[in-house]
Amino acid sequence: MSVPVDTLPAVAAFALVGTLGVGAQLLAWRLKMPAIVLMLVAGILAGPVTGILDPATQFGALREPMIAVAVAIILFEGGLTLNVKSLQDAATGVRRLVVIGAPLGWLTSALALHYGAGLGWETSAVFGGIMIVTGPTVIAPLLRSARLARRPAQILQWEAIVNDPIGALAAVLAFEVVGVIRASHGLGTAIAETVLGIAVAIAVGIAGGMGLVRAFQRGLVPEYMKVPVLFTLLLGVFALSDLMLHESGLLAVTVMGIVIANSDLPSFEEMRRFKEHATVLLVSGVFIILAAGLDVAGLQSLTWRAALFVGAVMLVARPLTVFASLIGTSVPFKERLLIAFTGPRGVVLVAVAGLFGERLAALGVEDGALVGPLAFALVAVTVVVHGFALGPMARGLGLTGAKTPGVLIVGASPFTTSFGKCLTDNELPVLIADPNHGKLRGPRREGVPTYYGDILAEAVEHKLDLVSYATLMAATDNDAYNTLVATDFAPHFGREAVYQLAREKEKNARHALPATLGGRPVVADMTHDELDRQMFRGWGVRMSRLTEEFTLDDWRAENPESILVAAQKKGGDLRLLHTGENLKGEDEMRLFHLAPPRERSEARENARKAKQDAVDGDEPSAA
Structure with missing residues (x-):
């Protein structure tokens, strides 16, 4: 029996979102399992099952900007992890999976969406870009529980970290192209507006990042104000870029994070802790809101093609991308096999997919509403399958580390x-x-x-x-x-x-x-x-x-x-x-x-x- 939605005011709904999100992450840590599984269950129980939490009703017009700002901060955190030195120090396999694997994964994912799920090319291009992300928030606990050998663990971990902002960036670029084409009548005009929007977003992101770095280096900001100034500037860059060209703010904050990550700031440790705390809170909050607001009718509308899509991603698109990217490297076949069949998707995918799905639907793309349900289906299946199969598969291939840490x-x-x-x-x-x-x-x-x-x-x-x-x-x-x-x-x-x-x-x-x-x-x-x-x-x-x-x-x-x-x-x-x-x-x-x-x-x-x-x-x- 569902509880009437109006019995839970907005403030209590905010508190419930935080309690469910952080509580699920804490319980997952105690049980040594991926937090996203428990957050998914908690959100669905609070939303579609019991009706206690209905974000669209309780948060009203604030729901969409809340999710947009949270996703922007999550993407900024992703950019903040993309240090060029780290990429240079990483193994050849990681660089291959980024340089070759990211665009190839975009292509194979889009093909799986179009021919497997039956989505149009516009939605497939946007959603396929998001699917480059393999879920850094999910990979880490899986690696800890499976105790993989050092090299495959490093490749999986760094691929997830580096591809996190790249996947979001690909989705932003694809969405910009779709939006401009639908708003314009000529291909030339569409391309010009897209290039202009990308250039503006990159310029705003670089200006914001370099301005912050210079201010911190010259001592213009006291130590106790650095994190508040960073947070405020982040929101400002996101809003300014969005005002100049709709939806370009996500690209701008990602670029801003990359600039700061490569600046060798002495205050970077404080920023790292800020992004860790912000990510835990925002990722859990966004996921609970998205799960609670999940359209049950949308899930019910998924047909056998959704299962075909998930199978194509896990058994065709991911292995093809990995094997093609690692051709000619020194990575042994057993490690390639393990990496090829390990690609769990996580919170960032669901958050960004939910946002872009709504944006595509608003632009008049009919199948944009299917992005959210398909993202949930992909995340749920990959997390559960890899969560239970990674350890046994690694042991079977002889790629586990010590049983006892x-x-x-x-x-x-x-x-x-x-x-x-x-x-x-x-x-x-x-x-x-x-x-x-x-x-x-x-x-x-x-x-x-x-x-x-x-x-x-x-x-x-x-x-x-x-x-x-x-x-x-x-x-x-x-x-x-x-x-x-x-x-x-x-x-x-x-x-x-x-x-x-x-x-x-x-x-x-x-x-x-x-x-x-x-x-x-x-x-x-x-x-x-x-x-x-x-x-x-x-x-x-x-x-x-x-x-x-x-x-x-x-x-x-x-x-x-x-x-x-x-x-x-x-x-x-x-x-x-x-x-x-x-x-x-x-x-x-x-x-x-x-x-x-x-x-x-x-x-x-x-x-x-x-x-x-x-x-x-x-x-x-x-x-």
Whole structure:
């Protein structure tokens, strides 16, 4: 039974959109599944199923500009990720999938729409451009759950990031051509107006981006005002370009984001966080609004040709694009096969497709109304299929990484070398990074994987497969650097998974740091120097396994001096420990601990056994 729409006022509807969107993303993170699936379900339940949320009625005339502005910010975020340096550093496969794959994907998608779904060429050209996007917001959680090998994971991730704004740009260009042709009587005039509109949008976007960069570089904007100024200028560029030529604002903000991304601004980190926060809120909000406003009649109007279209995209258009783009590259066939059959579409596709579908319908393109339902169908099928099939397919092709995510250790030392070797011996992924080549000799001698370079360098993002590591431990001899590394990587790993060694003067109030900086404590608050002294005395990291017969209490009794470093439940992730006081021992749990020299342990064990034998020997005489 549907709830009357007028029982939910506009303010409550806004709150419900935010609650459903962010709540779905949070729940998806907890369940380790793509958020778009839960957002789709939440939007449909709140809209077509129950009738609680009806954006067209509750938001009225504001609904369309709200979606337009949100999409503009999403596209600006896409442009902000398109750094030329990143593209140059990427593998040949990524460049091929961008330079060759994007236009080829546009063509094959348009053909699938025209011959599969039966859409006209105008709608196929616009929607086909949007379909270049493979969903960066969907790829990331899929890669984390599937744990792909480094190269295919990198190719899929960077293809999604780079093609994100390119797909939106292709849709904008195609729509401009359709709009101008329908408004004009001559092809020459249409082409001239289109070229003029594109030039104006690019000029406005470049001017806005360069103006912002110059203002920030010259200190004309205080630090606390940079994000508000960025947001206001973004809206201004979008509105100004749209006033000069309808629908050119999306192109302008995309260009503006590209200009800023390639300017090497010192304030870029603040902008990156702004776009991350804005993207989470806007993507979830737009998707909930679009799903809630989904035309059930439009979905019901889809025929068998919709299924033919989805099948053609997944089984023909995507594989053809990938295989043709990667001809002559060094990418192995198995990796090409995995990439060819992995192309989930996401929130950006639905948001942009919904917007352009309405615009096409307003221009008089009859089948423009089918763009939204077809986009939902494509997204739902690809997300569900790839979400369940990517992991098994990768395992079948032998392209998965480690089953258990490992530890990224920053700082080579005797302790981290011993810890790393212990993890490696127990088949757990570990990587020790250090900018000092000499310090890495010890880990290399022990067969521990290493990375020579500064972990904070920009190249790390492109050279290291960070998806393989779920935990970071900053353990250099520089307390300030440890704090900087832990703070910088906290957004990537999560603050609960970032650790650092205790600081030498941490207990002094004059040197104490706020809780917002640094990582969690580890190894019983031992400093780098204290660990070095213990290692010099012959201590080392060892592994002990708990069983039904050998419990945690038994281990504590036999190892009173040992210091817990990490623990791993059976089939679970590795967890670094501070003291281990709250640790609950389980069967088959592995304990990694800093233990004294073996001779001391053996002497203590022999003494314990001798004492026990003496007690056992006295029992008969006592009887």
